[in-house]
Every structure is written in C-alpha cells, then in structure tokens.
Amino acid sequence: SARLNDEVANAAALQKNLLRPPLIELPGVRGLSTMITSSEVGGDFYDYYMVDGRWVVILVGDVSGHGIAAGTIVCAAKAGVNFLESEKEKEPHKILSRLSNIIFNTAHQSLLMTMFAVCLDTRTGELRYANAGHQFAYLYRSMLSQLDSLELGGLPLGKNANTDYEQQVTEIDLGDRLFLYTDSIVEEENNAGECFGYERLEEVLVNHGESDIETLNSGLLNTLTTYLGRSVFHDDVTIFCVEHFEKTSDIGQTDSSAKPAPDVIEQVHIADAFYRANPATISPRIQRQELIFLAEQNFSDLIPGLATQGVRRILLQDHPINQQLGWGVLLNQHQNKNTDDLSTFMRYPEQRREFHFTHSEDKIFIINEVDAWLQEQSIPNTDRLDAAIFLLDELIENGLCGAPRDGKGRPLYAKGTSRELAADELLRLDVSIQNGLLGISLTDSWGTLTPNVFLNRLSRHVQGMGLDSGVGGGGLYLIWRMSDYLQLRVFPNQQTQVCAFMDLNNQFDPEADKGFQFLYHSELYEAINHD
Template identity: 65%
Template sequence: DAETLRDNLLASLASHVGHSHFDDDVTIFFVEHFERHHKKATVAENEQHEFDLVRIIDSFYRANPNSIAPNIMRQNLVFIAEANFSDLIPNLSKQGIRRVLPRNHAINTQLGWNNLLRQHQHINNDDLVAYLRHPTQHREFYFNHSDDKAFVLNDVESWLQDISLPNPDRLDAVVLLLDELIENGLYAAPRDGKGRQLYAKGTVRALSAGEVLRLSLSIQDSLLGISLTDSWGTLTPTVFLNRLARHIQGVGLDAGVGGGGLYLTWRMSDYLQLRVIPYKQTQVSAFLDLNNPFDEVAENGFQFLYHNEVHENINS
C-alpha cells in the first residue's frame, strides 16, 4: 500500500545519504493505475450485450462477494437484485458498484429496461426527456435566490393537489423529496477547489453569476419524474455510496459532513438516477409511480452515472 511504499522509500533515501533528516522538503507522489478491460471479468453469469455491460446476478454475488475485479469499469457494471439488497450495500459500496436495478420492480418496465441499461452510453442534459418523452404535464423552475424554495414548494404542492393524485399520501412524500433536492442544490453542491462546502445549510443567499439551479417535473401516464440540475458537478459516487452504507449500517451521518438527504432521496424514490459531469453539472432525477402508495421500506433501484473514470476510486 501507499504507506508501506513511502516508508520503504524514505528508509532507502536515509540509508543512501547517511542520515534520516533532510534540509529540504521531500515530496513523494504515488500514482495508481487500473488497466481497463471490457471483455474479461471474474464474475459468473456475466452478460455483455449491445450495451457493453457486465451484469452481476444477485445469487452469484452473494456466493462470491469478492469476485468483482477492480479493473472492470464501474460505469459499465450493473448489479441485478432479485429481492431486498440493502444488506449488500456496504460491500457494494466498498467495491464501487453504483448501478443497482431490482429485477422485479414494475417501474423498471415502465421506464424501459433497455433505456435504463444504456444510460452510460449518452450524456443527457435532461434525463426526464430520456424517460418521459411525451409528458401530459410539465413544470420547470429556475432559482435565483434561496428564498425561491418556499415559493416553488408551495406552487408544486398546489399544482399536484389540482391534479388529484390517485394516492394522496404521495403528495407529502413528493414535497419532502423536493425539499431535500433543493437543499442539496443550494448548500451541498457549491464547493471550492478543495471540496469544502461554500454555504452552511440555511444560509440566505443569491445564486452567483453563472450558477444554474433548475427544477423540472414531468408526468406521463402514472409516472412523475423530478429532476434537479446544478452547475457544480461536485457529487461523487464515493460520497453517495458512503452515505447509503452508513445509514444501512446504523452509523448515520459523518460528523460535520451531513448527507442524510441523499439517503432520504433514495428511500423516497421508486427509481433514482444521478448523472455527474465533474465540475460542470450534477443532475439528480427521481421517478415515482403515482398509482402506488409510498412504501417507506422498499429498496428501490438507483444508478449513478459518473462521466470521468479517472477520478473513480474503488476500495477493493
């Protein structure tokens, strides 16, 4: 590991110069390289079809939890869950598995399996359009100030009340989901070059010049799609997976970091998709089947599309 290499290198340097202290700074760089393979994997029942995917089957993974080689691109890897899978999330998180689709969830058929599986092949500016091509209802909001949140929440709530949702309890879940998404866009997304949060939660602020925060909602048949897009692109797969794993393990939030909103967003969505172009754009899209009541214990599918493999960390 890096620490062992560092210690051995410093010991060799000290032996060479005859002393263990140095008048000048000593800087050591370590570079990890993962060779990328698309055609080989150590996972049984893999299928690489027209989407250039490695599909991991639930039963095989449970029997062989360490079978996923670190050189397989995680963007092209999908875990197919047969039933509840939250017990696997901590290990999936360590292995960087960020695309999980339950085989028997009806919403996957409604959104289209082929559509779901090919999401890594394209960078969409609006993922709602990719799934809901012919919406009967659509609303869109651009934020200029943090105070806009209250207006938007009230407007959307009134709009959905007028539509008369088949399951009224969904309305409360939608409003809570919107609140979490907007809070993340206003306060969690803006970060400086060192990844430090720029605004404390609850700060009253105007959006900076060039900053974009857009909320879109579409309804097609029984599906409601909600998408929040920011122009920061700071969310990473590691952060998202770590938040899920900590909650599943009962650890909760990282001290001083937060992140409960990501876990709640997953729990309140029938399907959750995150697409990040690093330092350019984050798009979080949540889909709900309005014909079904909110199920607070359901373990629904998610996919995190991260369009820069160079910065992908895999804790194998």
C-alpha cells in the first residue's frame, strides 16, 4: 500500500541520516566509505568516532538479512555506539561485548550481526582490533607494498547475552591503509554462478595500493560490476577505507583512565624455554619498548611469531658479547635517548674514525679508507675483516637510498642512485675498536625506519621468502647476520642510528642467530592504556 511504502521510505531516510559522513576527515586519518543497499532499508552498518583527539574507533557490521527487520537492528547498534562514544570507550573487545548484549536483548537471537572493530592510536600507530564473526579487515603496508589480513575470530553480535571477545594488536605506519567491507563483495555471483571472491578483491587492493582512496573505491566497484555483468547487487555492499597520513601530537588532551608514567620504566623479561612451552599471545598491555625476549642459542624459528606480536628486543642469554658491551647497559637501552650509542657502549676506544657524507660517490672512498685502516690493526681473523666491509657496504647503501622516504614511506631514490646530499641532511659513519670489539655506527637524519619494516624483513628471510621479486629488504637481514649484536634506535622523522658490533677475537659464523634491539622513541614514555 501507499502508506506502507511511505513508512519504508521514511525508515530508509532515517537510517541514512544515522550514518556518519562518507568522507572521513579526522586528525591523523582520512578516508572514504561507500554503502549501497539492495533494498530501501539495509542491514549494513559503519560508524567511526574519535576519543580525546587521539584514538580513532572504526566499526563495520552486517546484519543477517536486510529490510525493515535488519534496519531495526542497525538502529539499535547505532544507539549503542552513540552511548559508547559518550563514554569514550575505545577498546574494540569491550565495544563488541557491549553491542552484543544490546543486539541480544533487541532481537532475542532472531537476527545476528557481524562486526569488525578497530582502534587506531594516531600518536603511536598502535592498532587494536577485535572481530565478531565478520570478514577479516585488510591492512595495506605502503613501505612493504604488502597486504596483510587481520585474522581473528569471534561470535556474531547477539548470539549470547554475555560474550567476551579476544583483542589483538599490531602497528600501522604512515601511509598504511585499513580496508573493511561486508561479505557481499566477495559473495556476489556472476551469470555463471561464480563468486567474485577474496583473490580478486585482494588483487584490486594491491594494484591500487598507491592510488588515492577515491580511485581505489571506484576501481573496486568498477571491477566488481564488470565481473558480475550488472550494476545491481543482490545484497548490501559496504566499502570502508582509511589511511593513516600523519602522527598526532599531545596538545593537552589526555586519557583520563591512564596512569601517570613512572620515573623508571619497568622491564618485562620472557625466557625462551618458557615461551616455547607456553606459546600464548603476549599481552598487549606490555609495552613493547619495555619487553625483552631472552633467547637461547638458536631462536630464528621464533622470529616470525614474535614479530607478529611486536617483540623488537631479543638478547641471547649466553653470548660473550653481552659481557663486552655490559649486560646492564643492554637491558636498560630503552631508558636512554642517546644520539651516539657507539660512545655509550665503547667509552674508551683504542681507535676511532668518523666520516661525513656529502655525496653518494663518497661511499667507495670511505669504504676503502676503513678497509685500509682495519688492515693496519692486524685483525687475527681475516674473515671478520671481510664481513665488516660487507656490513659497511650494506649500511651505507641503506643510509643513502633506503632512509630517504616521502610521507607515505616510499623511497625517494632507487638503489645505486648517484646524488648529492642536501645541506641539512646528515649521514655520518663512526667506527671504533675497543678490547677486540669492532663497533660500526651509521646515523642519518631521516628517522624513517620502523619496527614493522625491520621485523618483517627478518621474518621473511628466516622463512625463505625475503628474496621474492619486488620484496627486497635483504640489506637489513644481512646486517643482522653479519653482526654479533645489532642495535637500531629511531627518533621518528628525526634520526636513525644503526650500530653493529663484531667480536674480532672469535671466528665469524654468519648462520648463528644474533641478538638485536630496536628502540623506537615515538614518545618519551609510551603510556598507552590497555585496560
């Protein structure tokens, strides 16, 4: 009847008015959402809000079915999200648990709703996420040209009165993108009864990885409609894509529930044997800057798993170099904000050389200078000398061509590019010898290397995937292999220090696993509330 049609039209208009603007413009984040309903009242849902000018909460959901009944559940979910926003709730697992209770009491299990929830800390790049039976979100890592799936399960909203959801954490770099969607994209079928599928979706996301978000959005819809041979969908379609384009700073807004930072940052140690016996997820409440994994002699098999959990400090328990560098000094590196780590570890060198680069052509001259200088030191193990020169070459090449990157993390120069360094660009090499220990340090003024990139390179190489076409990154892995201990300290967008140490008195074993620490000073104290 006309009255019924009017009521449906009013319900559809109300549902559209409940949605946030499709153009997403928040501090540190920008993006675009698109929702196409297959009927006047749909069952898809998206929402987003910001907490304290720092944390961005994103939700994408899908009610089982569409029409008036599904629209009612969407309205209930929206009301719940509005309340959670007023409470400044930012933990994805808590958001899902609260919404599940609301949907259960609204639909009494007659309808369920899937939802993926994320929270991005725009100051640190930490990304927390939880899932209530929804399609996994995708994370496109621009610096790696790599598409990751945020795989995590959970019951749909409304299945039970009280449901607890697991939450996981990863890190997102500047230029990276988060892509969420509803299942109709992969489940829509063409005339032959074949689904669009995940492989085609992932291909579009990778091919448009460096396109602007509007081009990605239209490209995906065009590819989908071309494959289907029609522009009408049998189910609601939602696409939600955001890009982390800048870090936000503390402008006086604080998390009211966060505890004040202590004067001394406590450490958490995880022993190799304990972790192997209890390979559970390391709590996201533990700050990764404070976490140290104490490894046995061979630990490379654990690197991929530890990397996914953001573990970036691994020290070998019984390696002789620990005594040479000072065990206490190594453990407390997160407390320091040094601009010259080499001097910290080697306070009284017998020999020290310093070189400043003004042009890429300086590389050959400086390597030859260091080679001749080391030859004069009568190093007993010549294989150590060869390894040192090889390491030096990789370090310098990374400083010249790997460090300079644009705002999206893309390299400004191809490997081997001949260039003059800018007047305000620093690239300094320091080499020291003390008590049979060789220390090599390279400092640049870019500060673009991130823990994600470093850990990813190590993981791919130990799994035998690092030399795939287009992946690259072999330099970081080789620098680690050539060192007895490797330390990286990064002040984002300011400075990167890479310090490699080699014991000249012992035989070189390139296959032995080596300790490393990546100190990433995104803030003075990474006080993130994980409660």
